[in-house]
Amino acid sequence: GAVVSQHPSWVIxxxxxxxxxxxxxxxxxxxxxxxxxxxxxxxxMLMATSNEGSKATYEQGVEKDKFLINHASLTLSTLxxxxxxxxxxxFYICSAPKEVxxxxxxxxxxxxxxxxx
Amino acid sequence: SQQGxxxxxxxxxxxxxxxxxxxxxxxSINNLQWYRQNSGRGLVHLIxxxxxxxxxxxxxxxxxxxxxKKSSSLLITASRAADTASYFCATANxxxxxxxxxxxxxxxxxx
Numbered sequence: 001g002a003v004v005s006q007h008p009s010w011v012i013x014x015x016x017x018x019x020x021x022x023x024x025x026x027x028x029x030x031x032x033x034x035x036x037x038x039x040x041x042x043x044x045m046l047m048a049t050s051n052e053g054s055k056a057t058y059e060q061g062v063e064k065d066k067f068l069i070n071h072a073s074l075t076l077s078t079l080x081x082x083x084x085x086x087x088x089x090x091f092y093i094c095s096a097p098k099e100v101x102x103x104x105x106x107x108x109x110x111x112x113x114x115x116x117x
Numbered sequence: 118s119q120q121g122x123x124x125x126x127x128x129x130x131x132x133x134x135x136x137x138x139x140x141x142x143x144x145s146i147n148n149l150q151w152y153r154q155n156s157g158r159g160l161v162h163l164i165x166x167x168x169x170x171x172x173x174x175x176x177x178x179x180x181x182x183x184x185x186k187k188s189s190s191l192l193i194t195a196s197r198a199a200d201t202a203s204y205f206c207a208t209a210n211x212x213x214x215x216x217x218x219x220x221x222x223x224x225x226x227x228x
Contacts, residue, residue: 032214034214034215034216041223043205043219043221044205044218045218046215046217091157093160095215103147108159110159111159113157
């Protein structure tokens with residue numbers, strides 16, 4: 001199956017700093033990728049859609065200036081959490097759709113655990 | 118936004134017993150998927166059922182879909198301690214691209 005990687009797998013940063021998380025599709029190209037956030041003991045919440053060559057689309061309630069998304073190439077999307085605060089501590093997961101037949105199959109990265117102290 | 122509810126939120130059973138989890142969704146769908154997530158880890162895709170299917174099997178997993186009730190169930194038979202995890206149903210968003218997840222059921226299987 002297709003592989004999506006994330007880097008780093010975990011990161012600890014100080015309040016007020018920025019953190020960049022990378023999502024890569026290793027063996028297929030993805031013009032679109034998705035970013036999710038998951039708080040402890042909760043479900044995954046879609047944050048935004050990353051679009052190669054155009055601006056990201058954010059879900060309602062997600063601050064686009066706080067969560068900067070750049071789809072640098074057909075295999076790489078980055079999520080930058082700017083001026084991180086403890087409430088941004090969460091598990092961030094990306095996914096990339098791969099065309100399969102007449103539809104798409106989503107491939108998920110292993111996630112990045114962010115802890116803001 | 119969340120697509121719907123999973124029921125129950127938490128389930129504790131003994132090894133060998135069957136576990137049934139239910140999922141309800143709000144919009145019309147092309148398919149519904151079930152995922153497993155071990156604590157603090159990534160997602161594992163379990164099974165996909167299309168809107169024109171009523172039941173699907175994969176090993177010890179049995180999924181049903183009732184589009185008239187907008188609900189699905191996941192049955193794990195002869196559960197094992199290794200089945201301990203959170204289980205989520207997911208459907209596509211309106212654009213048909215991203216997946217929207219239910220709230221999940223946390224399953225605990227004790228030996």
